[in-house]
Amino acid sequence: MLTDLNLDLSASGKLSNVAPLLIDRPAGRAEAIAEIKISARGVNMWYGSKQALFDVDLEIPDRTVTALIGPSGCGKSTFLRTMNRMNDAILGARMEGDILFDGTDIYKGNVDPVQLRAQVGMVFQKPNPFPKSVYDNVAYGPRIHGIALSKEALDEIVEISLQKAGLWDEVKDRLQDSGTSLSGGQQQRLVIARAIAVSPEVILMDEPASALDPIATGRIEELIHELRENYCIVIVTHSMQQAARVSQRTAFFHMGTLIEAGDTADVFSNPLQQKTQDYISGRFG
Amino acid sequence: MGQRVPSVSKKSTISAGNKAARLGLHLAVIAVVMAAGLGIAMTLLGFWPALTVASLAVAGAGAGYWRIRNARAAATERAHSLVHHHTAYVAMWTGLPAFVLLLLWVALQGPIIDQLSISALPSEVLDGLSSDQISLLLSEIKNLAAGVRFGEPADYMVAAAERYGAWMHIAELAKIAVIAAIGLLGLSYSRSRITVAFRARQGVERIIIGLMIACSTIAIFTTIGIIGSLIFEALRFFQHVPVTEFLFGTRWEPQVAIRSDQVASLGAFGAVPVFLGTILISGIAIFVASVLGLPAAIYLSEFASTRVRGFVKPMLEILAGVPTIVYGFFAVLVIAPAIRNVFGNMLGLDTAPGSALAAGLVMGIMIIPFVSSLSDDAIGAVPQALKDGATALGATKSETVLQVVLPAALPGIAGGMLLAVSRAIGETMIVVMAAGIFASLTINPLDSVTTVTVQIVTLLIGDSEFDSPKTLSAFGLGLFLFVFTLMLNVMALRIVQKYRESYD
Amino acid sequence: MTDRQSLDGMAAPNWNDPAIQGRLKRRHRGASLLRLGGIVAIAIALGLLALLLGSILSIGLKAFSQTVAEIDVPISTEYVDLENLEDSNWTRLAQDGVATLYPDDATGRRDQRYRNILSRGGLNAVRGAIEEQVIADPSLVGQSVRVSVQLSDPFDQFAKGVVRRDTPEDMRRITNDEIAMYDGLVAEGRISRVFNTWLFTNGDSRFPEMAGLAAGLRGSAMALMVCLIISFPIGIGTAIYLEEFAPKNWLTYMIEVNINNLAAVPSIVFGLLGLAVLLNFFGLPRSAPLVGGMVLALMTLPTIIIATRAALKAVPPSIREGAMGIGASPMQVVTHHVLPLAMPGILTGTIIGMAAALGETAPLLLIGMNMFSTDLPGSVFDQATALPTQIFMWFDSPELGFVSRTAAAIIVLLGFLLMMNATAIFIRSKLERKW
Incomplete structure (x- = not known):
């Protein structure tokens, strides 16, 4: 994986002149990518009269980590939240375009956002465990959706979820403690376990490590890496190192526009757009 | 005074003539205030x-x-x-x-x-x-x-x-x-x-600060005055009537002492029925206020659009601004007859004219805004992140509200409820007008009961005789009312404060 | 949607399962129920508010008009002392004037059967009216003066249709004879309905048709003046000290705790304080607006302090720093810069506090401001009544006519509160500055 960002970008800089408006590269160099899980087509988004996204087209493959990067306010979080309709509740938010989840437009009338969010889970910037016990935090999703049919089944779901989130060993003796009593890194893994417990197909992560210390960040990144085998993961991050470490695909947003997207290695080492290169080389953002 | 607001910001550009005019205006205002002060x-x-x-x-x-x-x-x-x-x-x-x-x-x-x-x-x-x-x-x-x-x-x-x-x-x-x-x-x-x-300016400023400190201590002196006078008069009462009888006696008949040679010249001063009546009416009030106020608060903070909220919230708060004497009149003229009609005539139950239900119901209407505003604040203080967390798991709005938001807001809501209880217990005019005078030991909401505040008013109204147990007993009741509401307030403020801190 | 299978033994929900879809439907129904519950609760609460205001308006508006009879009072020179008009026998003139309304009975004396039509206080009203008019214009002597006099309460209610003609005679307070007489007066065009100015100009009375709110209004105005004079400067002084100068020590802490607690002490306890300390210890006069105002001031103080502190807090620190930077002393910063900017907020809070004080009843009852007074109080030391206590006394009166008058008095009270709150809202929206 690409970890060293001190690349000589001067040579690739010239390329921006060659391919002015190319959004997505041909997937040629990427390993045979799994099926496309989510695809966004012509997504425009407004908050009141302010447009937050401009005509975004992006395909997100399954069992892959896709990183959304860009300077703050570039629309990457907004785009992330369109994928499980978290923007629905925001007053004055309006969306145009299609987002296809397994080929179904999730903004069509017959799609139930409640069911959609169970399938497309989300983890937030600040860990937000409910003020309930560790157990109840994880069991909450299965309970409301009626997934577990018995107490034993629920216990099993909680245990497996916590194990997958790498938290089981730390909390197995204190399942009845309040979720808010855990440390910040533990809380974030608890929240990931909570998301996993409803067996989502996609996990959206909005800067999941930005409120954590480096050690906790490392654990989360490891976890993301492991989860990738079973889930389609989309992660918003402002840290390019993190994007380079955990993702296979990267999409760069700037001022509401998707500038370019492609395999992470390509985007970082060989960006097609001048803006991407400027951002990656630290000239703004 | 309002006009002074812009003038302050223009201060840098005033000319000399303007300055003289301003000085004249200031002097005129000072002269008027002083003349008024002298007159007063x-x-x-x-x-x-x-x-x-x-x-x-x-x-x-x-x-x-x-x-x-x-x-x-x-x-x-x-x-x-x-x-x-x-x-x-x-x-x-x-x-x-x-x-x-x-x-x-x-x-x-x-x-x-x-x-x-x-x-x-x-x-x-x-x-x-x-x-x-x-x-x-x-x-x-x-x-x-x-x-x-x-x-x-x-x-x-x-x-x-x-x-x-x-x-x-x-x-x-x-x-x-x-x-x-x-x-x-x-x-x-x-x-x-x-x-x-x-340094005359420092001298003047020291005097002014001294005056302001004196103003501030008025709050302390008021409290001392309240506690001192209540305890002093209550002690005089307890010389006539033992504390234990007051606290545990079940007969409250203070009005009997008409002639000194009467058998029951001292009356009976067991306050239990009075306390019970207070609890009954306040309990009904709190029930009504929570049944209406809590759903209203949930709706306003979680479902209502900004426009609806901006309209409904002030409308509900009008309920707290209506003087209690108006509620008393409403209770007697509209609610009590309606209750007698429903329970007495239609259901055939024995309903007293000054039923606890009528007084409690109207008092409940009065404290709806307490419950709804304070609950609204408490719900609003629950971080958006928690709500997002539940929504992102696929919880419906009602699941988010009932299972995540309300439990998180519970301490704040409880604090608000305690304040409402304290308010209900101390409320006077509604019960003076709509509840009974005679103390009966009952928890039947259709019976007439009396409350602490009703007794205080009836014992003291138009009475200048000041050392019979009858009038002094009002101060005994007043002391308990004060202590009890004070405890409720302190507890409520503590809870609310702790709750706020936990989300700051 | 997909057939993604269990991961490490964890069952993925099958969203196509009818059980799960049914559950989803029920869950959505729960959400609409919660929403509906809120709407219903709000509708009930606002409906009760509407019922409250509506019932008071419907009962009280009747009392804003009064049925009167026009009487031509002959000013016979026989009873007028032209040298000294004040000494004339006005009572006799009034009696004779009233007598002109009714036929004489068989013995040639004034028929007593109809005396219940006019107000029992009517004679005095006629006497006062003719005295005033004749003294103002002595040329009226020898002519007749037309005056309006209130009908008694039963006839006022009859004229307004509250008491009905078809009610059996023994079920109403007026007889068929009286009604016949009354009909005669109507036929003569002597009966009319006028706006009830007496409601605002008269003092209290045992007769509903004569009773007015002037004494209560005057008493309330006096008490509020006293309240304002005491609580406004003290409240502002306290707030400025606590907000701008007070060090953090136990005294400041005690003051803050006390203010917060006083804000929540039941109003009746302040009444007990007034009774025990102001009346019994300091020997201040009972029932006086002075004492009422002092008690109300203690109650209003926390409101003013809290509002003032909020207004001071809202002035941004940059203003203080700016003034401080050019060498103003802390006191000058406050008096020259912060206080003027905070004034709209302070005034708003004060008006709201005054409005609450105006509606306060219980403490005034305890210090005896439920005086029955036909005269207006002359000074703050006089025995007086206040608007809310007068409402309470009217409410307690057995006469039927006082029911609508109580409601009318409540409308007057609510009108004042509405005006005060509207002023407060106006000041807040127009003058208060947002940073």
Whole structure:
């Protein structure tokens, strides 16, 4: 994986002149990518009269980590939240375009956002465990959706979820403690376990490590890496190192526009757009 | 005063003429305020004493002004403070001590002369008189001194009236003499301190801060006054009636003492039925207020659009702004007949005219805004991240609200409820008008019960006799009311504060 | 949607399962139920508010008009003392004037059967009216003066249709004879309905048709003046000290705790305080607006302090720093800069506090401001009543006519509160500055 960002970008800089408006590269160099899980087509988004996204087209493959990067306010979080309709509740938010989840437009009338969010889970910037016990935090999703049919089944779901989130060993003796009593890194893994417990197909992560210390960040990144085998993961991050470490695909947003997207290695080492290169080389953002 | 707001920001650009106009305006405002103040002081504290204090202050201002003018003219170095600081300094030192002394004098002159007049009466007259009879005697003396005669007064009374008149006369003269002396003392002291180097501004500011501290302590003195008077009168009550009987007795019949030779001349002072009635009515009120207020709060904070919220919230708050006497009238004229109609005529239940249900229901309407506003605040304080967390798991709106938001907001809501309970227990007019007077030991909401506040009002209204157990028992009830509501308030504030901290 | 299978033994929900879809439907129904519950609760609460205001308006508006009879009072020279008009026998003139309304009975004396039609206080009203008019214009002597006099309460209610003609005679307070007489007066065009100015100009009375709110209004105005004079400067002084100067020490802490607690002490406890301390200890006059105002001031103080502190807090620190930076002392910063900017907020809070004080009843009852007074109080030391206590006394009166008058008095009270709150809202929206 690409970890060293001190690349000589001067040579690739010239390329921006060659391919002015190319959004997505041909997937040629990427390993045979799994099926496309989510695809966004012509997504425009407004908050009141302010447009937050401009005509975004992006395909997100399954069992892959896709990183959304860009300077703050570039629309990457907004785009992330369109994928499980978290923007629905925001007053004055309006969306145009299609987002296809397994080929179904999730903004069509017959799609139930409640069911959609169970399938497309989300983890937030600040860990937000409910003020309930560790157990109840994880069991909450299965309970409301009626997934577990018995107490034993629920216990099993909680245990497996916590194990997958790498938290089981730390909390197995204190399942009845309040979720808010855990440390910040533990809380974030608890929240990931909570998301996993409803067996989502996609996990959206909005800067999941930005409120954590480096050690906790490392654990989360490891976890993301492991989860990738079973889930389609989309992660918003402002840290390019993190994007380079955990993702296979990267999409760069700037001022509401998707500038370019492609395999992470390509985007970082060989960006097609001048803006991407400027951002990656630290000239703004 | 509103016009001053923009003028402050323009201060940098005012011209000289403008400045003179502003000065004139300021002086005019000050003159009007002072004239009004003098008029009020003359009405409340007496014409001559108030005039004395005012003249002293003006004289002080003049003395300070001339002294600093002359000193500045003679001095070579730059003065520390402005002329008006020196002026104000001397005026304050002259006027304030005299004013404070005048206030104290006015407050204490009456009681002291009363006491003197009583003690000067022949001892055989006073023998065996209750304090009420003594105060009756006193007002007779005052009437006599004012020239109002009923029948032929006894000789000792005429003498007492003459003494009273003489003392009052002396006191009036002495009052003016003493405040004048104090004022002149302050004047000569402060005037002697005026020099060019004297920091008059600091002096003035220290005095003003001192005045402000004095203002602040009023809150403490009010509390001390409340606790002191309640405890003092309650102790007198408990000399007549043992505390245990008051707290645990189940018969409350304080109204019976009409003649001293009656068997039940003392009445019965077991407050349990009164407490129970209070709890019953407050309980109904809290029930009504939560049943309506909590869903309203949930709707307003989680479902309503900004426009609906902006309209409904103030409308609900009107309910708390309506005077309680209006609710009392409403309870008696509209709600009580309706309840009698429904429960009495339609369901055939025995319904009292002043049923606890009617009073409690209307009181509940009154405290809806307490419950809804405080719950709304508590729900609003729950971080959006928690709600997002539940939504992102696929919780529906109601699941998010009921299973995540409400449990998180519970301490805040509980605090608000406690405040509402305290409010309900202390509420007076609704129950005075709509509940009963007679204490009955029942928890049937269709019966008539009485409350602590009703008893206080009925025991004290239009009654000047002040040392029978009957009137004193009102202070016993008042003490318990105060202590109980105080505890509820302290608890509620604690809970709410802790709750706020937990999400800050 | 997909057939993604269990991961490490964890069952993925099958969203196509009818059980799960049914559950989803039920869950959505729960959400709409919660929403509906909120709407219903709000509708009930606002409906009760509407019922409250509506019932008071419907009961009270009747009392804003009064049925009167026009009487031509002959000013016979026989009873007028032209040298000294004040000494004329006005009572006799009034009696004769009233007598002109009714036929004489068989013995040639004034028929007593109809005396219940006019108000029992009517004679005095006529006497006062003719005295005033004739003294103002002595040329009226020898002519007749037309005056309006209130009908008694039963006839006022009859004229307004509250008491009905078809009610059996023994079920109403007026007889058929009286009604016949009354009909005669109507036929003569002597009966009319006028706006009830007496409601605002008269003092209290045992007769509903004569009773007015002037004494209560005057008493309330006086008490509120006293309240304002005491609580406004003290409240502002306290707030400025606590907000701008107070160090953090136990005294400041005590003051803050006390203010917060006083804000929540039941109003009746302040009444007990007034009774025990102001009346019994300091010997201030019972029932006086002075004492009422002092008690109300203690109650209003926390409101003013809290509002003032909020207004001071809202002035941004940059203003203080700016003034401080050019060498102003802390006191000058406050008096020259912060206080003027905070004034709209302070005024708003004060008006709201005054409005609450105006509606306060219980403490005034305890200090005896439920005086029955036909005269207006002359000074703050006089015995007086206040608007809310007068409402309470009217409410307690057995006469039927007082029911609508109580409601009318409540409308007057609510009108004042509405005006005060509207002023407060106006000041807040127009003058208060947002940073």
